[in-house]
Amino acid sequence: MEFNNTQLFEKPITQIIKERTSIRSYNSQPLDSTVADKVIHLLNESKGPFDIDTRFNLVNANLDHIDSNLKLGTYGVIKGTSWFIASAVKNTSTSLIELGYKLEKGILYATSLGLGTCWLGGTFKKGEFAKVMNLKEDEILPIITPIGYSSESRRLMDSFIRLTAGSKNRKPWSEMFFNNNFSKPLTEALAEEYSIPLEMLRLAPSASNKQPWRIVKNGDTYDFYLEHTKGYGKAFSYDIQMVDMGIALCHFELTSIELGLAGNWQQLKTNIKELPPSTEYVISWVKK
Numbered sequence: 001m002e003f004n005n006t007q008l009f010e011k012p013i014t015q016i017i018k019e020r021t022s023i024r025s026y027n028s029q030p031l032d033s034t035v036a037d038k039v040i041h042l043l044n045e046s047k048g049p050f051d052i053d054t055r056f057n058l059v060n061a062n063l064d065h066i067d068s069n070l071k072l073g074t075y076g077v078i079k080g081t082s083w084f085i086a087s088a089v090k091n092t093s094t095s096l097i098e099l100g101y102k103l104e105k106g107i108l109y110a111t112s113l114g115l116g117t118c119w120l121g122g123t124f125k126k127g128e129f130a131k132v133m134n135l136k137e138d139e140i141l142p143i144i145t146p147i148g149y150s151s152e153s154r155r156l157m158d159s160f161i162r163l164t165a166g167s168k169n170r171k172p173w174s175e176m177f178f179n180n181n182f183s184k185p186l187t188e189a190l191a192e193e194y195s196i197p198l199e200m201l202r203l204a205p206s207a208s209n210k211q212p213w214r215i216v217k218n219g220d221t222y223d224f225y226l227e228h229t230k231g232y233g234k235a236f237s238y239d240i241q242m243v244d245m246g247i248a249l250c251h252f253e254l255t256s257i258e259l260g261l262a263g264n265w266q267q268l269k270t271n272i273k274e275l276p277p278s279t280e281y282v283i284s285w286v287k288k
């Protein structure tokens, strides 16, 4: 297959996606501020599928003005870094998708620069981050990620990646990708040139690894649906699985662009009458 390669970062996106994994332990190497600034710049400059405003800031949990008793507690989940990226958005489905898309792009960029990250949607003290972010009345602070250098040795990480790349504890194609309707699975052969973007989507991170994405190929469009995990959303004050959806759109689009597959996001009227339980249509990728 011939691809008109337009590489986004310094490494192919398929390699970066396979390298990214949640890092929860960091070493004491100080964060290089110029590198961190590059990530924040990319986050605040990038455009998502809906072109909605989002804010991202780099936050140091050790700064004097933050009450050290409160700290920006991550309940022991994250060790060894005091640097975080915090996000602020409106509490709507499209804003949460936009946030997922943009932050994952920043996370993949950070990965390409050798930095570790970990999506955190629940395990941190929101109030403290909210103060640091000067949260506006109509904004929420749904997600943070630590940023720093992994304490895992490179060799260990590499062997881990080799072991897990491609499988990574993810659902098989047959549970996520469909052809024409939800009763026919989409095979890699049927997906043709889109088998790589779909495979990269499959490796995306999601809250509690629920992987709520369902994609139906419909001729020249790929329709993206969200299958809400029953009972899961109740623990959150926002629809965390919409953030997962944004992450999926990011993996799919960045891989498609890099492979020279032209298309854009559109919200269409889909023709599937009977959807599986708890499933809603979100958006379509329309081939150009």
Ligand SMILES: Cc1cc2nc3c(=O)[nH]c(=O)nc-3n(C[C@H](O)[C@H](O)[C@H](O)COP(=O)(O)O)c2cc1C
Pocket (backbone or CB within 6 Å): 020, 021, 022, 077, 118, 119, 120, 121, 122, 123, 168, 204, 205, 206, 207, 208, 209, 240, 243, 244, 247
């Ligand atoms: C929106 C979102 C929220 C998440 N929240 C947390 C969290 O609160 N705590 C945590 O330890 N991991 C959290 N994760 C990380 C997931 O558990 C992780 O991405 C998933 O298990 C897949 O593993 P991987 O990232 O190593 O590929 C979150 C991931 C996403 C996408």
